[in-house]
Amino acid sequence: MGLKEDLDRFREVGEQRREDLKEFIQYGELGRSGADEVKIPIKIVDLPSFEYDQRDQGGVGQGDADVGDPVGQPQPQPGEGDEGDPGEEGGEHEYYEMDPEEFAEELDEELGLDLEPKGKRVVEEKEGPFTDITRSGPDSTLDFERMFKEGLKRKLSMDFDEEFLREVLKIDGWGPRKAFEWARGENLPVSMAWLDDAYEEIPRDERTKWESFETVEENVERETVTEKIRREGIKHVPFRREDERYRHPEIIEEKEKNVVVVNIRDVSGSMREKKRELVERTFTPLDWYLTGKYDNAVFVYIAHDADAWEVEREEFFGIRSGGGTKISSAYELAAELLESYPFSEWNRYVFAAGDSENSSNDTEERVIPMMEQIPANLHAYVETQPTGTAINATHAEEVESHFGDSDDVAVAYVTGPEDVTDAIYTILSTEGDSDE
Template sequence: MGLQDDLERFREVGEQRREDLAEFIQYGDLGQSGKDDVRIPIKIVDLPEFEYDRRDQGGVGQGDADVGDPVGQPQPQPGDGDEEGEPGEESADHEYYEMDPEEFAEELDERLGLDLDPKGKRVIEEKEGPFTDLTRSGPDSTLDFERMFKEGLKRKLAMDFDEEFLREVLKIDGWGPDRTFEWARGENIPVSKAWIEDAYSEISDGERTTWSSLDELEETIDREPIQQKIRREGIKQVPFRREDERYRHPEIIEEREKNVVVFNIRDVSGSMRQKKRELVERVFTPLDWYLQGKYDNAEFVYIAHDAEAWEVERDEFFGIRSGGGTKISAAYELAADLAEEYPWSEWNRYVFAAGDSENSSNDTEQRVVPLMEQIPANLHAYVETQPSGNAINATHAEEVESHFGDADDVAVAYVASEDDVTDAIYEILSTEEEAEQ
């Protein structure tokens, strides 16, 4: 194995030693990643290399010292260190394993045991597929003759019968056309009364008493199955009907784009201190990456609120802090207005909200819950962040959970520390997965 092989092996080991995905989501530096790329730190493995020792000034035995003199510390040489400045003043580069949101979604599915398969909504193209559809009219060139022949053949099998045997039945002493017709109906023989009467008229008086009974006839002559008769005589005529005609028509295939809009709502009131904001970021950011990786086209809307609500950019969403009170319904009212730009018939929708569950009196029951019911969405989710335990008036999450119960389009998750983050993400995404089934 050569040096290049060693280097490649060390690089593979380095990638394998990147942080576990769950560990990264819970404790890693999410800020190093962007909207379209996820950068997971690699636990560094130093690559081997040759290095020239500048202290080596000659061969064996060269130098000013005598044999037996103690060896002192090597003197610093030019270039060995910084000439000016404090140690560690310059920053070092860190190694990262980079993945796009699609790979992130695949790995998160594997890590959490999910299998979400989003559905496309907006039709972006219609095209003709194989000629598998059938219509009752069309050009002669598209007539499905094979199908028409099969229908006619089935009719022939249903209408045909052993004429010779039926003529022999007419020769049973004392039967005549009426009794023969009744017997034929009982045997499901598709023969008309007129055919029997015509056949009987062709039989001479002496032949009309050939058989004393039906049993005698059946012991003497075997009835011939229709399939055997067709094999023997062939098919001279197939009774086609207009109703048998079908014309092949191309199947119209709709290609649908998987579109999604995600409404991220966050409480920015005075009670949402730094630790709570960080926990919201640790839940919402991976959810954004995940849904962006799952859908063809993903749009994200960020709404901040205290007692009022306003739309913000992604970069400022997690850092905002206000001194106002809290009215969660204001954010849902704004989300309902903005959702009109993304028709439910064309867009998948997710409405994710987070806060410390504090809300103004009766706002959850009287305004938030009705608004959640009025906004069509694949999933509504609320994430409660309470690092130090529930406050006395932090009841929003419990009220939402109590109202919707086990609804398959509403999820409630509780996050008290980083350890709860992946569980919260699983709770949200697994609820969506169950709704898709």
């Protein structure tokens, strides 16, 4: 077995023994993972081993002789220091590593999601299949099949069995006028002028050859246009200049799937440790998922109390202030930062989280209007209230009541880790199909 087979086997065993993805998101240690690498603990199976019984009770396999010399000394294990102290670094073999693309694929399967990212920015134009049609072009691109069909349709619509019509003109008492009326009833494209000319060419003694039309049908075999074409060949199909069309390659735009995600978090005094942990447990998998879904993902992190400011990812989940809460300040900053990412070129997600406490009337008068004014694929608010509800925690309810079942606004409630995956599903399954 070669190195590649060993690696494949290692990954296979890791997939089988690693922690369930849903369980990992709800209760796992997310902090060991990075922005581009997800580490999921592998459930290590302890192998059985013999242990020495300190109680001198005798029994099978235990003699009365003195204890002999030890067979050997235990060897230092990796991670142990010179004095036998435990090492400080964890073993890499204890984690199954996946990139965001694999994480997104598995989360789709786990939660039944079907988010299909939209391409926005055009990065390349190239020639596709020859599906477009023009009136001019090089001879090598002439669409002969189309031209033949046009000529054939003309042949079928304009041609008729001339010999049969000449025999019809020989019916006693008919002549050109009655033959023309019969031809119109048969939808034959013959003109009165053609019948007049053909009648003049018939000798007078043959103009009464047939007693009736039924007699003609009994004695003269009719030939359809299709049969005539088969007999004469395609050289008699009338091609015209206006039938010529030339195949032209379709121009295909290659679009890059870009996304900018604005993560907003309340850091006011009411956002204690458990609430912050629920925000992290919800937002972190969302970041991994969208990173795996899009070609290019940019994340913006905004913290706010009564004021808002931009922060780095590393400090986003740990910040806590003692100030009050004004959620609209975060949306004002978000609108300013999103000016660098036009909606025509970037997919946009604006995710906010907090305990739903907000300053008086700020949700109705400022936040909701700004959510309506900021173009985005999806706006979402996640309420994190471990105790369930608070008297003045009304922001999520107000947003949900205003937007109802809108396909670009989601509201989720997280009271504990067990609610996280449901909240993630609510958010990611809300986005509709419309581009803008």
